[in-house]
Amino acid sequence: MRILVVNPNTDEGMTRALAGRARAVCPAEAEIEAATVPFGPTLLSRRRDVAVAGAAVLALLAERAGTMAAAVIGAFADPGLEAAREVLGVPVTGLCEASVLTACQLGARIGLMLGSRPMVPAVEERLRACGVSERVCGIETPAPGSRPGSPDELVAAFGALARGLVERAGAEVIVLGGGRLIGFAPRFAEALPVPVLDSVDCAVLQAHALARLQPRKATVGSFGSPPPARSKGLSGGLARLFADGT
Amino acid sequence: MRILVVNPNTDEGMTRALAGRARAVCPAEAEIEAATVPFGPTLLSRRRDVAVAGAAVLALLAERAGTMAAAVIGAFADPGLEAAREVLGVPVTGLCEASVLTACQLGARIGLMLGSRPMVPAVEERLRACGVSERVCGIETPAPGSRPGSPDELVAAFGALARGLVERAGAEVIVLGGGRLIGFAPRFAEALPVPVLDSVDCAVLQAHALARLQPRKATVGSFGSPPPARSKGLSGGLARLFADGT
Amino acid sequence: MRILVVNPNTDEGMTRALAGRARAVCPAEAEIEAATVPFGPTLLSRRRDVAVAGAAVLALLAERAGTMAAAVIGAFADPGLEAAREVLGVPVTGLCEASVLTACQLGARIGLMLGSRPMVPAVEERLRACGVSERVCGIETPAPGSRPGSPDELVAAFGALARGLVERAGAEVIVLGGGRLIGFAPRFAEALPVPVLDSVDCAVLQAHALARLQPRKATVGSFGSPPPARSKGLSGGLARLFADGT
Amino acid sequence: MRILVVNPNTDEGMTRALAGRARAVCPAEAEIEAATVPFGPTLLSRRRDVAVAGAAVLALLAERAGTMAAAVIGAFADPGLEAAREVLGVPVTGLCEASVLTACQLGARIGLMLGSRPMVPAVEERLRACGVSERVCGIETPAPGSRPGSPDELVAAFGALARGLVERAGAEVIVLGGGRLIGFAPRFAEALPVPVLDSVDCAVLQAHALARLQPRKATVGSFGSPPPARSKGLSGGLARLFADGT
């Protein structure tokens, strides 16, 4: 069973970090393959970046269609997630959706830690579109401009924010959403009185669970395969996406 | 990794059915153990039954504490689910919650098939408490008194209801919630244009995913371990539950 | 007209306190009878306790069926409330639901005072299931471990929290939900600029109002009488509950 | 204990009908006084009518301030309800709010019967403002232009609509909201498998319950007494309302 982890950022270091974390959490029966989108911003931190990354994710998936049992979109804004579900024949998960749905099973009130403050309203819209926004009791981000240097500084800075979510907002589980926080869940869990989830872990394990279910591809509804369609000015994966339908 | 599947019904045949389905869907690395609650109704179909089953589930879990990596509560009303999360040190999933959260990742609108019409409002309250009720577009049950005899009759009767959820309510994924429907998902999937989920499959796979995450036990909040407490008139597991705290 | 006040705690002192308050608030035409559940925790303060108390409430009500015009479930988590409505032929009220619905008629924004912090998320789930959670603007509890000794200390400690709900959260009416607060509403009302409700008062008066309406028992839906059903390992009231249907 | 039943319609026959129903349902300890607003439409059936009736209710209450322990606003749109709560020192209830809050304690899903189709969206807005709209599963009105003549015809016509709410929308309790339906609840209850509530009964009993609580008047918030204020062009009760503050 192969799970494709798509990095919607064009930063290759992030692809390696995602792959490493995915391999660490995944059951032995699954094989992780990681890939970087062919174009777009180096690191997503704004609405502009997410909009371009959505198209880039589709371009990559069109190139890889048919080679995996499930896919993971490895950025917290879930760029292109629903469109990917439409064009692929296998399940797709996203970091935001998968981690919040996982967290729903571990705590009544969920606290989110994000890397970029301007992304907060966009994540809130995403949660509302998912229909689970009532379960999220707070979202914290580091102050604009703060740049923790060492891992210890990062744990100290984000740890104080997470503790505030527990003590003031009543969070019963913390989700780590920012790319810089990959792999830090165990360190946070030591210092906090509630479970702490790495969103990459959650998305990979949800993808594995969905792959085992082997759900049939819908032929109707918004996730039914789209027909081939005329397009203009596209090349590579995106051109194929429209020429072939899926 | 051992996963305990708790049958909140006292019917042993249902325990075997749950165990069989759980073993069929679970990854090889996990071992399924199934157990029947020590007291309560044979088959849950009303609010009365669920209230008693909630206490029975706790009684069983208190007996088995410390022997598993995760637990599954094997009835669609999720009896005792939140209380179980409080008293156990490991993750617990329930059929309703786990299947709806799984379905959120496969379709925008979710249709539910239940076995008993009087349970519909209770399930709706449960969905609202979970915070995902907006994603469920319809709930269908067989007409009161109808009793499909053969598997073919059952598939025909429920299949027509499921098709109505797809065509009239716009369901993009169907969840099979009733005990009688265990194991029938593949037959329904053949006949329907959307994915069909067995709620037992979903709850077992979610329990496996949560067990792999090895989340720390909360020490604060509504899922923090309760302290020992005085009680009266209890025996067996329930007495131990209060004497020991967990 | 007899109103049965059920104490879901096994503490007899609490039964006397409930009975005293109920008799103080009830119109002369109604007679209050109070009873203690036959088993369960001494004082409810966690999800575990509520789950067991739900079954205990049903056991008691099955013993007393046919002897009252309405029943009150005397703990703020409303243990077994919906199941009680299914099995009894007369109206049943609960402290949480009744006091919040009463408060809706006295203020636009409702503040709740509870005795136990870990119960907050469970009460929030209950409010969401009721559908009135938008009206509640805040829930306060004393700091874990704080134990006001004298009544004056209790009024001082809780009074400061209630004032915060009024001044910072904009509460226009305060509901006293914790067992320790029974009978203190007049003292709080002196010190606060908004109405203060004792949840026992509210539940008894709502039970009286419903009893006067003499609503017919539903024969369909989730509150229609359940049929007799097979069960295992039950004795006393719970055994009768399944043997007789109601 | 005197309860004032305000008829927001200027039709005196309706005042007598309200008074009769209120006296029939009210405990002996309460005395019912009924009064008709001094100006406005004969019978409320549109938004225009409700807007004028809101001011008329205030005019009447200003004349009667200090003479009652509670007031009931006797039209289903609850005209002037919140403003009445601001200006009066005693509790006030309304037919819509009181009956839906009562029904919440008798069924999970509430069906409403109204007299005028164009009022449906206005009632829906009122339910949403109250925060309980999720509990209402359907609203039915007679076809525009239909005019059942005899009581038997009325029961037949509305009974068929109510049965549809039960069978198709899953209503577990029916609220009779239209003025023409006052006093008919027992006849509907015979013919339906669920409880049926007369909204006048509910509002009178809620007013009685609130009066027994003797809640203190708020001095802050949106229901705190308004200060005297300058006004223009008003006479009678309305002029006094502004001159005196309450």
Place this chain on the structure above:
Amino acid sequence: MRILVVNPNTDEGMTRALAGRARAVCPAEAEIEAATVPFGPTLLSRRRDVAVAGAAVLALLAERAGTMAAAVIGAFADPGLEAAREVLGVPVTGLCEASVLTACQLGARIGLMLGSRPMVPAVEERLRACGVSERVCGIETPAPGSRPGSPDELVAAFGALARGLVERAGAEVIVLGGGRLIGFAPRFAEALPVPVLDSVDCAVLQAHALARLQPRKATVGSFGSPPPARSKGLSGGLARLFADGT
């Protein structure tokens, strides 16, 4: 194209302020006419005032029916707005509704500035009835009793509150709702890092947009013209409103 700006306060100075602001913002093709309601409170600040103003707005509109292409109700509580839509054949807008709907297009989270603290719950009910309450992240008012004298003091006092909405509540757009704030938007915008909207500007421009659409008058539903109806004790515009139907 004539747009009628209705002042629901009886203060003529406010009428001049509304007219001045409306003329400043309106396209040249529209002509602004302003009018003061014939009776009611000088300045609306409580629920009592809004209830009376609703009837006064209808009285004025009945006098002016047929003379305008659209109408604006110039107080933030939108008194009589829905009833005005029913009786008039042309579009009507209100300050609260129009400014929040406009703000939805400029920021994800909306902060409101109001003049009177007791109006906050009433405005929240209005937002909930509109269905857009989730978009509003906070409402601020000056402390009761504070009376900024000069414009500079007013900008300083309200500016600090608005800054708090941006910094602590995450507001991305600020709506100025209080009558005293008319015309101050540019001064606030200089001092704040987000757009600032004058609610009068928004309501006038929305009225202009709706007038250009020339929507047909509904003949069904809650905004269909009401029929003539009998009434009592009314004179002037209100009497005509019922005698003529519209």
Place this chain on the structure above:
Amino acid sequence: MRILVVNPNTDEGMTRALAGRARAVCPAEAEIEAATVPFGPTLLSRRRDVAVAGAAVLALLAERAGTMAAAVIGAFADPGLEAAREVLGVPVTGLCEASVLTACQLGARIGLMLGSRPMVPAVEERLRACGVSERVCGIETPAPGSRPGSPDELVAAFGALARGLVERAGAEVIVLGGGRLIGFAPRFAEALPVPVLDSVDCAVLQAHALARLQPRKATVGSFGSPPPARSKGLSGGLARLFADGT
């Protein structure tokens, strides 16, 4: 005042249709310029198409930045709308959002007509993210495969669906959302008893209203200008978008 109407489809005929409709509805003081995105599907009808169109809209806007007072995104899924608001210094509107917000001011319940059934869940997610989904009472699309030929056939086919929204779902205003329906609002309005809105009209008039407000560009929050950022594999407008920040 120049308003740029962006066609997110690459079909030039659609650009001409959008431009024609925009010029017909716009006040004389505004000048309409229409432009076609440089790449993407010919006509948007699926989630895949919308994802690619979102990036294409940004590419076009980056080319045109600084040349307009407001922009309109001319497809009902509002592709790239929020990202456009982030990168542009002037207001941007979208067909779905603008028409639903306009419709909120004309009817209590809104019915939508769309061209493609698979887009329904995506539009519902968009409405939920906007926070106005409660106002929409129904969405209708032509049966899959149906292809009305002449304008008369189109009016007949869609008219029957719209009438059903009015009669069965209680719609009080109808929004025409599909590209094929541009310009048909007057014909529908003749045949329906409620107002009918062309979504292009609404978006152009909202853009004009916002342009007149001349709101300042946010410097904080999710619509504050993004900083320049590194990217890979982009050319033309998209490359500039990241190189320049806006």
